[in-house]
Amino acid sequence: MGIVRLLDAQTIDKIAAGEVVERPSSVVKELLENSIDSGANVITVEIKNGGIDYIRVTDNGSGIDRSDVKTAFLRHATSKIKSAEDLVSVLSLGFRGEALSSISAVSKVELLTKTKTDVCGLRYVIEGSREMAFEDAGVPDGTTIIVKNLFFNVPVRRKFLKTAMTEGSYISEIMEHIMLSHPEISFKYIINGNVKLQTKGDGDVKAVIYELYGRDVMSLMIPVEYKDDNIHIHGYVGKPEMARSNHNYEIYFVNNRVIKSTLINRAIDEAYKAYLMLHKYPYAILYFDIPSDMIDVNVHPTKMEVRFLEADRFYNAIVECIKSALSHKELIWDVSNEKSIDKPIRTVSEDINPEPFEVKHLEDVKKEYEIKKAEPIIISNDHETSIPDILEFEETEIEESKFEQINFLSEEARKRHVLIGQLFDTYWLVEFDGNFYIIDQHAAHEKIRYERLVSKYRNDVNDSQMISPPIIITLSLQEENVLKSYTDEFKKAGFEIEHFGGNEYALYGVPSELYGLKEGDYFNELLDVLSTEKTHNDIDSILAHLASTSCKGAIKAGNKISLAEADALIDELLSLENPYNCPHGRPVIISLSKAELEKKFKRIL
Ligand code: ADP
Ligand code: MG
Numbered sequence: 127m128g129i130v131r132l133l134d135a136q137t138i139d140k141i142a143a144g145e146v147v148e149r150p151s152s153v154v155k156e157l158l159e160n161s162i163d164s165g166a167n168v169i170t171v172e173i174k175n176g177g178i179d180y181i182r183v184t185d186n187g188s189g190i191d192r193s194d195v196k197t198a199f200l201r202h203a204t205s206k207i208k209s210a211e212d213l214v215s216v217l218s219l220g221f222r223g224e225a226l227s228s229i230s231a232v233s234k235v236e237l238l239t240k241t242k243t244d245v246c247g248l249r250y251v252i253e254g255s256r257e258m259a260f261e262d263a264g265v266p267d268g269t270t271i272i273v274k275n276l277f278f279n280v281p282v283r284r285k286f287l288k289t290a291m292t293e294g295s296y297i298s299e300i301m302e303h304i305m306l307s308h309p310e311i312s313f314k315y316i317i318n319g320n321v322k323l324q325t326k327g328d329g330d331v332k333a334v335i336y337e338l339y340g341r342d343v344m345s346l347m348i349p350v351e352y353k354d355d356n357i358h359i360h361g362y363v364g365k366p367e368m369a370r371s372n373h374n375y376e377i378y379f380v381n382n383r384v385i386k387s388t389l390i391n392r393a394i395d396e397a398y399k400a401y402l403m404l405h406k407y408p409y410a411i412l413y414f415d416i417p418s419d420m421i422d423v424n425v426h427p428t429k430m431e432v433r434f435l436e437a438d439r440f441y442n443a444i445v446e447c448i449k450s451a452l453s454h455k456e457l458i459w460d461v462s463n464e465k466s467i468d469k470p471i472r473t474v475s476e477d478i479n480p481e482p483f484e485v486k487h488l489e490d491v492k493k494e495y496e497i498k499k500a501e502p503i504i505i506s507n508d509h510e511t512s513i514p515d516i517l518e519f520e521e522t523e524i525e526e527s528k529f530e531q532i533n534f535l536s537e538e539a540r541k542r543h544v545l546i547g548q549l550f551d552t553y554w555l556v557e558f559d560g561n562f563y564i565i566d567q568h569a570a571h572e573k574i575r576y577e578r579l580v581s582k583y584r585n586d587v588n589d590s591q592m593i594s595p596p597i598i599i600t601l602s603l604q605e606e607n608v609l610k611s612y613t614d615e616f617k618k619a620g621f622e623i624e625h626f627g628g629n630e631y632a633l634y635g636v637p638s639e640l641y642g643l644k645e646g647d648y649f650n651e652l653l654d655v656l657s658t659e660k661t662h663n664d665i666d667s668i669l670a671h672l673a674s675t676s677c678k679g680a681i682k683a684g685n686k687i688s689l690a691e692a693d694a695l696i697d698e699l700l701s702l703e704n705p706y707n708c709p710h711g712r713p714v715i716i717s718l719s720k721a722e723l724e725k726k727f728k729r730i731l
Pocket of ligand 1 (some may be wrong): 161
């Protein structure tokens, strides 16, 4: 007897389901996308036990017509593709007409639906592709789909699921992304009976960021905007002070779909290079609108990869738009709230069946969350009535005001700075407008020297300091080659060099920032570094090396300098485009609010 036989339909569905339904979060994603496609503007997602036991998605969309219900659960059933031509345009968005059939093949599904024109709704139950009920039901307009016992009939897959906690966190991530990409839809997200996230659906991305990450993060976000003939970029990026240690808070949408892209990550890194220390990454919520013929989408049901045609242009556009957003903003590190910024309250954790060691953490998160929501209590022992400014913001007040703090660096503000003095021979203390600023003199001076050097170089200001008598340096063949290939750059930077005979060269002049340092030594060092570097056309690397040399001449921590010197230093620092970070990315200025001090002294709580 032959052994080749056709698989039955249920087995085929189960196999196909493996591709679409990997875990509870894939079910949520598919159901959410269907709800959004149905034109809904209010959507509720409820999960229990990480979505393994129970997932409910309710929308107020079009509903499914009675005559379409059974078909919708067949494989390759879709109302979104009618012909082969549609396929091309629609495939890029991930519609394959497989979600409902796949989900119902591996779980117990209950559908409640009603279209606006129908008088009575419908209840349809299908378990492991088997129809269990099809009957009239009194339900509101729209659709509810309940998915119970995922993989009840595929034990192997069920065994491979992670803990409810982890599966729940994948769902939460999808919720966050969908909420961010559809601020015009009001979402409610319920975990084990508790409402965890809720958005208004008023179209305001800022309000969504506020809901997801809390007030502190929201108040440190800067809007970005860029537009050319093809690309439109908008969204928000975080001030450098709330940098994270991984890329997880860089979330971006291409044509409203969340994607992963190393190109975009690299562009964000590049834009932040001057502001962040190594291995630190910013918050960034970015939206890209790009014509579909400029991208190549590789769809897989569970991930989204995009390649960009004209990738260089796209990359530059991102870098430019973020840089310009950062360069016109006050970026002084406010150390008052450092704790809460380090751990923004992410209301995403599962709170049922936590493993014993996780209980405490969950409790903490809950407590923190409660505190955040609570009204500020003021215990004033001197009958002050004013509410300190960091507590002043009301939930509703997350509009532009957050971006309009008085600029510490403006000329007008500078006149009102009160220079209090020097601390530990290193830090300068300035009072201004209810805040207390601390400036690191070494970082400040280093930054000034660096900026001077770079700007002279970029603006072709020849500012060399003559050395007399000249310094004679002896070069190896390799060093000589480097010198020749960089002749123009060296000249531009302020070096005056002439051939002296044989393998000897005379150094007549150096950039004035570097005058007085051991010229011969660092020039040799510079050639050394350049000759071992692979990229031989990178002026940035010359500047970087010159900059690190210039640091050696900067005022050190521990040097006592006069008030007048400090005043001049601050003047110059504040005239720089980016005075906030030294060339190595460390902060130059930090601030502490009066309110924070008052909190520390328990004048207020
Ligand atoms: P696809 O979304 O790729 O078309 P699905 O299997 O996800 O395939 O859904 C099949 C069809 O069922 C959809 O094309 C749509 O017509 C209908 N449908 C599914 N969910 C909903 C919903 N929440 N509201 C209205 N119609 C829906
Ligand atoms: Mg679908």
